[in-house]
Amino acid sequence: MKKTHLGILAAAALATAMPVQADLVFPSLSYRTGPYAAGGIPFADGYADYFTLLNERDGGIGGVPTQVPECETGYNTEKGVECYESTKGSGALVYQPLSTGITYQLIPKTTADGIPMHTMGYGRTSAANGKVFSHTFNYPANYWNGASGVVNHLLDINDGNIKGKKLALVYHNSAYGKEPIRTLEELSKKHGFELMLLPVDHPGQEQKSQWLQIRRERPDYVTMWGWGVMNPTAIQEAANIRYPMENFIGIWWSGSENDVLPVGEAAHGYKAMTFHNVGSDFPVYADLKKYVYDAGKAAGAGDQMGTVLYNRGIYAAMLAAEAARTAQELHDTKQITAAQMRDGMEALEITEERMTELGMPNFGPSFKVSCANHGGPGDAAVQQWDAKAGEWKLISDFKPSDQEVIGALIEEDSNAYAAENNISMGCN
C-alpha cells in the first residue's frame, strides 16, 4: 500500500519535471554538494552565466533562447545516471558531466542515444579518436596532453635534460587519477626520468603517508592529479614538509583558487597546467556584469567571477554555444537536434578572430575539430600562484604536447575499446 502510494507521488512528480521543448537545451550535470563541490560550483556557475548572457544579450543562439536545466550529481555515478535519464528526454543537445567516472558511464549510453558529450580536459583520453568515439569529444586538451605538458615544462626549466630526475605523481585513486600513468610511463622511458606513483583514496583528506614518502624519497618534482578536497590537503601537506612549491605542478583540475587559498602564503609559487586563460581581464566580463550580474541573474551565490574554474565553465559554455551556432549554419535550421549538434561539434573551428569577437581574446588556443580528431590540438600552458597578489599568472605560452607519444597511446587504447565493443571505424 505504502509502495503504490509512493509510486503515484513519484509519477506525479516526474510528469512535471520535463521542460518544454522549444529552446536549445544544455543540461548541466553539476555538483554543488559533497567533497568535490569546491570544484563543481564555480564551473556550474560559469556554464549557466554564459548561457544567461547569450539569452539576455543576443536572445539566445541564432535567436533561439537557451535553457540550462541543472541536475545535482554529487560527483556520484548512480546519481549521474539518474540525472542523465531525467534530462535526456528534454531535447538535450550536449552533456558535460565534469566527472571522469560519470563520463565512462555515459560514453556508451550517449552514443546509443545519439547525444554528443563534451568532456573538456577530462574523461576518457582516447575519446580523442573520433573514428571510434563518434559522440564523445574532448577538445581542446586531454589528460595526456596535460601529463606531457608537465614533462615539457620540466624539460624547459632543465635545459632539455631531465635524465635521472625523479618525478612523483600524487593521484586520486580512481579512473581520473589513473589516466596519466600510462603516458608518464612512456615519457619516463623516453626522457629517462624516474616515476614514482602515490595513490590517494577518495575523498583525499588522508595524505600523511604519501607525503611522508615524498619527504623520505625526495623526488625532484611532484605532479598531482587531484580534485575537490584532495587539492588543498596536498598543497598543505607539501607546505608542511617544506617541499619547494615551484617544483610542485598540478593538472588543470588541481589549479584553482580554492586549492591554494586555504594554504595561504605557503602556497606561493605552486604551479598548475591550464588550457585556457586566467583572470577577469576580458571584454566578455563587461557584458556579463551588465546583462547578468547587475541584473541579478547570476547563478549560484554569484561570488565566483574570474576564478579559474568559473572561467573554465564560461569556456565550456562558449565552445558549446559556438558548436551549436556552427550546427545551425551547417544544417540551415535554428532549432537543431542532438544529431545536428554532433555535426556542429565535429565541424567546430575556433579562431583568434572569433574569440576576439566574443570578447574573449587569447582565452584559449585556436583549433579545428575534425571527424578523426575529437581532441583538438592539446596545447597547454603553465600557470603559477602568486600568494601575495592572490592571483594566478600564466608563466608560459600555450605550447603543443608530445603528440608522437600521445598519438600512439590514443590509437592503442581506442582500438582496444573498439575491439571490445565491436565498433567499426568511422570517418572513411
Next chain:
Amino acid sequence: MFYREAGDFKTSYAADQQTFAIKLDRRAYYSLLAVAFLVVPLVINEYWASAVLVPFLIYAIAALGLNILTGYCGQVSLGSGGFMAVGAYSCYKLMTAFPELSIFLCVLISGGITAIVGMLFGLPSLRIKGFYLAVATLAAQFFLVWLFNKVSWFYNYSASGQINAPEREFVGFIVTGPNSSPAAVYLFCLIFVVALAWLARNLTRSATGRNWMAIRDMDIAAEIIGVNPLVAKLTAFSISSFYVGIAGALLFSVYLGAVEVGEAFGIQKSFLILFMIIIGGLGSILGSFLGAAFMVLMPVLLKNVLVGQLGWATDIAAHFEFVIVGGLILFFLIVEPHGLAQLWRTIKEKLRLWPFPH
C-alpha cells in the same frame, strides 16, 4: 471486516503453513507479481528503469542477503560493499574471459564466487562476536576494495581501472550495454529478485533458518541443543554473500555498465545496505524490500518534488534531502524500533479487528 482469516479453513498442513495465510494477502501477492511481470514491462521507460526500479530491485537483493546474515543469524557485517565488488569483478572477468557464457550463468557464478569469499571472511565469526565481528568485516571491506584497485588483472589491465560491461543477451534480449531495452533489464532483475526472495523465505522457515535464529538468539543455548555453530554461521555467511554478490554483479552489468571499485563499492555502500535492513526490519523478508525502497526511492522522489515541482536550487534540495531522509529515519525508528516491516505487522493486526475492536 475485509482483512481477516475467519472462514478461511485450512485442510492440510501445507495450507496451514503457507507464507500468506490470509486469502487477501495471497491475492495481493499474486496480483503484485502479475503486475510486476505483465504490466510494468509494457509501460516502463528508461527513466523508470534506470533511476527507480532496477536500482530498487538490485538493492533489495543486497538487503535480503545482509538480512540473512545480520537479521536472521545475528552476525553484524560491514563488508557488504566489498562483497558486492567481488560479485561485480567476478562477473566482469567471466564476461570477458568467456564471451559465449550466458549472462544469467555469469551472474549466478559470480554469486557463487562471492559465497566462497564471504565464507572465508566469515571464519573469524567463529571466534569473535558483535562489534568485534563488525570490525573484522570492515577489514574485509577495505581489503577487497584495495585489492581490486591494486591488482590490474581484475580490470584486464585497462588504463583507468574502470570495468565496462560488454553487450550480452539473455534469451534473445539484450540486457547489458547501452542498447538494452528497459523492459528486458527490468525483467532480468525481477527474475533474480523473485527467485531469491522465494528462496530466502523458504530457507528461513527450514531447519537451516531455524539454526540461524537459534544462534542469533543465544549461541551457547543453541550449541547445547545441538546446533552446530560452525555450520550455521558459515552457511549464513556464504548464502548471504551469494545474494550480495549477485546484487553486485547486477549492479555492475545491467544497471551501471561501468564501475570503479572505490566509488561504487566503498564503505558508504556497506552502510547504505545496513541502514536498509535496520529501517526495513531485521529478520524480515518484506523488511528488506521496504528498506531498499525507502533508501533508494526516497532521495529520487524528494529530488523530483523539491527541484522538479517546487523549483528549488539543486544544492539546497540536495542538502535538504539529507535532512528529510535523516529525519524520516529517526521518525520511523522512534515510532517503530523494529523497522517498517514491524509497522506493517502492527497495521495488519489492527486491520484484522477493524472496525470492531472488542
